[in-house]
Amino acid sequence: xxxxxxxxxxxxxxxxxxxxxxxxxxxxxxxxxxxxxxxxxxxxxxxxxxxxxxxxxxxxxxxxxxxxxxxxxxxxxxxxxxxxxxxxxxxxxxxxxxxxxxxxxxxxxxxxxxxxxxxxxxxxxxxxxxxxxxxxxxxxxxxxxxxxxxxxxxxxxxxxxxxxxxxxxxxxxxxxxxxxxxxxxxxxxxxxxxxxxxxxxxxxxxxxxxxxxxx
Numbered sequence: 001x002x003x004x005x006x007x008x009x010x011x012x013x014x015x016x017x018x019x020x021x022x023x024x025x026x027x028x029x030x031x032x033x034x035x036x037x038x039x040x041x042x043x044x045x046x047x048x049x050x051x052x053x054x055x056x057x058x059x060x061x062x063x064x065x066x067x068x069x070x071x072x073x074x075x076x077x078x079x080x081x082x083x084x085x086x087x088x089x090x091x092x093x094x095x096x097x098x099x100x101x102x103x104x105x106x107x108x109x110x111x112x113x114x115x116x117x118x119x120x121x122x123x124x125x126x127x128x129x130x131x132x133x134x135x136x137x138x139x140x141x142x143x144x145x146x147x148x149x150x151x152x153x154x155x156x157x158x159x160x161x162x163x164x165x166x167x168x169x170x171x172x173x174x175x176x177x178x179x180x181x182x183x184x185x186x187x188x189x190x191x192x193x194x195x196x197x198x199x200x201x202x203x204x205x206x207x208x209x210x211x212x213x214x215x
Contacts, residue, residue, distance in 0.1 A: 003131055003159070005151070006141065009165070012170065018165075049197060051197070062096070065138050069101075082097065097114075105119070131158070159201065164199075
Protein backbone atom coordinates (compact mmCIF):
# COMPACT_ATOMS: atom_id res chain seq x y z
CA UNK A 1 0.00 0.00 0.00
CA UNK A 2 1.24 3.47 -0.72
CA UNK A 3 1.39 5.56 2.43
CA UNK A 4 -0.57 8.77 1.87
CA UNK A 5 -0.71 11.64 4.34
CA UNK A 6 -3.71 13.99 4.20
CA UNK A 7 -3.34 17.27 6.07
CA UNK A 8 -5.46 20.37 6.65
CA UNK A 9 -3.03 23.28 6.64
CA UNK A 10 -3.22 27.08 6.65
CA UNK A 11 -1.34 29.26 4.18
CA UNK A 12 1.34 29.85 6.83
CA UNK A 13 1.71 26.10 7.37
CA UNK A 14 -0.22 25.67 10.63
CA UNK A 15 -1.95 22.34 11.22
CA UNK A 16 -2.84 22.74 14.87
CA UNK A 17 -6.41 23.42 15.91
CA UNK A 18 -8.08 23.33 12.51
CA UNK A 19 -11.16 22.01 14.34
CA UNK A 20 -12.32 22.74 17.88
CA UNK A 21 -11.61 19.27 19.23
CA UNK A 22 -9.58 18.48 22.31
CA UNK A 23 -8.77 14.93 23.39
CA UNK A 24 -6.50 16.01 26.21
CA UNK A 25 -2.82 16.87 26.18
CA UNK A 26 -1.24 13.47 26.67
CA UNK A 27 2.02 12.95 24.85
CA UNK A 28 4.40 10.05 24.84
CA UNK A 29 7.95 11.30 25.22
CA UNK A 30 10.02 10.38 22.19
CA UNK A 31 7.12 8.64 20.42
CA UNK A 32 5.68 9.58 17.01
CA UNK A 33 2.47 10.98 18.47
CA UNK A 34 0.47 14.21 18.68
CA UNK A 35 1.40 17.19 20.82
CA UNK A 36 -0.99 18.80 23.25
CA UNK A 37 -2.38 22.32 22.83
CA UNK A 38 0.67 24.06 24.34
CA UNK A 39 -1.25 27.28 24.99
CA UNK A 40 -2.61 27.52 21.45
CA UNK A 41 -5.90 29.44 21.34
CA UNK A 42 -6.96 29.85 17.72
CA UNK A 43 -9.05 26.72 17.30
CA UNK A 44 -11.59 26.12 14.56
CA UNK A 45 -10.06 28.05 11.67
CA UNK A 46 -10.96 25.45 9.00
CA UNK A 47 -14.75 24.81 9.19
CA UNK A 48 -15.80 28.35 8.14
CA UNK A 49 -13.81 27.85 4.92
CA UNK A 50 -14.94 24.30 4.19
CA UNK A 51 -17.27 24.12 1.18
CA UNK A 52 -19.17 21.33 -0.57
CA UNK A 53 -16.37 20.58 -3.04
CA UNK A 54 -13.78 20.20 -0.29
CA UNK A 55 -16.17 18.05 1.75
CA UNK A 56 -16.78 15.82 -1.27
CA UNK A 57 -13.03 15.42 -1.80
CA UNK A 58 -12.55 14.45 1.85
CA UNK A 59 -15.37 11.89 1.75
CA UNK A 60 -14.06 10.33 -1.45
CA UNK A 61 -10.52 10.18 -0.06
CA UNK A 62 -11.68 8.33 3.06
CA UNK A 63 -13.63 5.86 0.94
CA UNK A 64 -10.54 5.20 -1.19
CA UNK A 65 -8.45 4.08 1.80
CA UNK A 66 -7.65 0.42 2.38
CA UNK A 67 -6.41 1.07 5.92
CA UNK A 68 -5.63 3.96 8.26
CA UNK A 69 -2.57 4.84 10.35
CA UNK A 70 -2.78 7.25 13.30
CA UNK A 71 -0.76 8.75 16.08
CA UNK A 72 -2.26 8.03 19.47
CA UNK A 73 -3.93 11.40 20.07
CA UNK A 74 -5.61 11.56 16.66
CA UNK A 75 -6.69 7.95 17.11
CA UNK A 76 -8.35 8.83 20.41
CA UNK A 77 -10.15 11.78 18.82
CA UNK A 78 -11.47 9.64 15.96
CA UNK A 79 -12.35 6.71 18.23
CA UNK A 80 -14.29 9.04 20.51
CA UNK A 81 -16.30 10.47 17.63
CA UNK A 82 -16.56 8.26 14.55
CA UNK A 83 -15.87 5.11 16.55
CA UNK A 84 -18.63 6.05 18.99
CA UNK A 85 -21.21 6.23 16.23
CA UNK A 86 -21.15 9.93 15.35
CA UNK A 87 -23.26 10.82 12.29
CA UNK A 88 -24.47 7.31 11.32
CA UNK A 89 -24.42 6.68 7.58
CA UNK A 90 -21.70 9.25 6.90
CA UNK A 91 -19.22 7.84 4.34
CA UNK A 92 -16.27 9.00 6.46
CA UNK A 93 -17.53 7.07 9.47
CA UNK A 94 -18.37 4.08 7.30
CA UNK A 95 -14.80 3.93 6.00
CA UNK A 96 -13.23 4.35 9.42
CA UNK A 97 -15.42 1.72 11.03
CA UNK A 98 -14.98 -0.93 8.34
CA UNK A 99 -11.26 -0.64 7.44
CA UNK A 100 -8.24 -1.77 9.49
CA UNK A 101 -6.75 0.87 11.75
CA UNK A 102 -3.14 1.01 12.96
CA UNK A 103 -1.82 3.19 15.78
CA UNK A 104 1.83 4.10 16.26
CA UNK A 105 2.11 4.12 20.04
CA UNK A 106 4.36 2.79 22.76
CA UNK A 107 1.76 3.03 25.56
CA UNK A 108 -1.64 2.21 24.06
CA UNK A 109 -2.32 -1.38 25.11
CA UNK A 110 -6.09 -1.86 25.06
CA UNK A 111 -7.70 -0.08 22.09
CA UNK A 112 -11.49 -0.21 22.22
CA UNK A 113 -12.21 0.58 18.57
CA UNK A 114 -12.69 -2.71 16.67
CA UNK A 115 -10.15 -3.71 14.01
CA UNK A 116 -7.34 -1.71 15.62
CA UNK A 117 -3.72 -2.89 15.73
CA UNK A 118 -1.14 -1.10 17.86
CA UNK A 119 2.32 -0.76 16.31
CA UNK A 120 5.13 -0.57 18.87
CA UNK A 121 8.74 -1.63 19.01
CA UNK A 122 10.14 -1.36 15.49
CA UNK A 123 7.44 1.00 14.24
CA UNK A 124 9.34 1.93 11.08
CA UNK A 125 9.76 -1.72 10.16
CA UNK A 126 6.10 -2.48 10.85
CA UNK A 127 4.97 0.41 8.64
CA UNK A 128 7.34 -0.65 5.88
CA UNK A 129 5.76 -4.12 5.99
CA UNK A 130 2.30 -2.56 5.62
CA UNK A 131 3.49 -0.59 2.60
CA UNK A 132 4.70 -3.82 1.00
CA UNK A 133 1.28 -5.50 1.03
CA UNK A 134 -1.63 -4.99 -1.37
CA UNK A 135 0.05 -3.20 -4.31
CA UNK A 136 -2.12 -0.35 -5.50
CA UNK A 137 -3.81 0.01 -2.12
CA UNK A 138 -3.63 3.06 0.10
CA UNK A 139 -2.64 3.41 3.76
CA UNK A 140 -3.88 6.85 4.82
CA UNK A 141 -2.68 9.10 7.64
CA UNK A 142 -5.11 11.85 8.69
CA UNK A 143 -4.12 14.49 11.21
CA UNK A 144 -1.35 13.04 13.39
CA UNK A 145 1.06 15.88 12.63
CA UNK A 146 3.87 14.61 14.83
CA UNK A 147 3.54 11.16 13.29
CA UNK A 148 3.63 12.64 9.78
CA UNK A 149 6.84 14.52 10.56
CA UNK A 150 8.32 11.29 11.94
CA UNK A 151 7.26 9.37 8.82
CA UNK A 152 8.80 12.01 6.56
CA UNK A 153 12.01 11.94 8.58
CA UNK A 154 12.15 8.16 8.06
CA UNK A 155 11.25 8.55 4.36
CA UNK A 156 8.20 6.30 4.66
CA UNK A 157 5.74 8.59 2.87
CA UNK A 158 4.77 7.85 -0.74
CA UNK A 159 2.20 10.56 -1.32
CA UNK A 160 1.37 13.91 0.33
CA UNK A 161 -2.07 15.54 0.10
CA UNK A 162 -2.41 19.11 1.38
CA UNK A 163 -5.76 20.85 1.83
CA UNK A 164 -4.55 24.44 2.05
CA UNK A 165 -7.05 26.91 3.54
CA UNK A 166 -6.95 30.63 2.64
CA UNK A 167 -6.13 31.84 6.15
CA UNK A 168 -3.02 32.93 8.06
CA UNK A 169 -3.36 31.55 11.59
CA UNK A 170 -0.23 33.25 12.87
CA UNK A 171 0.64 30.75 15.63
CA UNK A 172 0.59 27.05 16.32
CA UNK A 173 2.37 23.87 15.31
CA UNK A 174 3.31 23.75 11.64
CA UNK A 175 3.42 20.70 9.42
CA UNK A 176 7.04 21.19 8.40
CA UNK A 177 9.53 22.19 11.12
CA UNK A 178 12.26 24.78 10.74
CA UNK A 179 14.75 21.99 10.14
CA UNK A 180 14.04 18.55 8.79
CA UNK A 181 14.55 16.19 5.85
CA UNK A 182 14.65 17.53 2.30
CA UNK A 183 12.06 15.84 0.09
CA UNK A 184 11.40 16.15 -3.61
CA UNK A 185 7.74 16.31 -4.65
CA UNK A 186 6.01 15.77 -7.98
CA UNK A 187 2.59 17.41 -8.36
CA UNK A 188 0.12 14.82 -9.67
CA UNK A 189 -3.19 16.58 -8.99
CA UNK A 190 -4.35 20.12 -8.21
CA UNK A 191 -7.86 21.30 -7.37
CA UNK A 192 -9.39 24.52 -6.08
CA UNK A 193 -12.76 25.11 -4.42
CA UNK A 194 -15.22 28.04 -4.41
CA UNK A 195 -14.12 29.23 -0.94
CA UNK A 196 -10.48 29.29 -1.99
CA UNK A 197 -9.08 26.00 -0.73
CA UNK A 198 -6.40 24.43 -2.87
CA UNK A 199 -5.96 20.66 -2.76
CA UNK A 200 -2.51 19.53 -3.88
CA UNK A 201 -1.53 15.90 -4.29
CA UNK A 202 2.18 15.17 -4.52
CA UNK A 203 4.22 12.02 -5.09
CA UNK A 204 7.49 11.92 -3.14
CA UNK A 205 10.57 11.57 -5.35
CA UNK A 206 13.43 11.18 -2.89
CA UNK A 207 15.80 14.03 -2.20
CA UNK A 208 15.33 17.14 -4.35
CA UNK A 209 17.84 18.28 -6.95
CA UNK A 210 19.82 21.41 -6.23
CA UNK A 211 21.35 23.90 -8.60
CA UNK A 212 25.03 23.25 -9.05
CA UNK A 213 27.54 26.01 -8.50
CA UNK A 214 28.90 27.67 -11.62
CA UNK A 215 32.40 29.04 -12.04
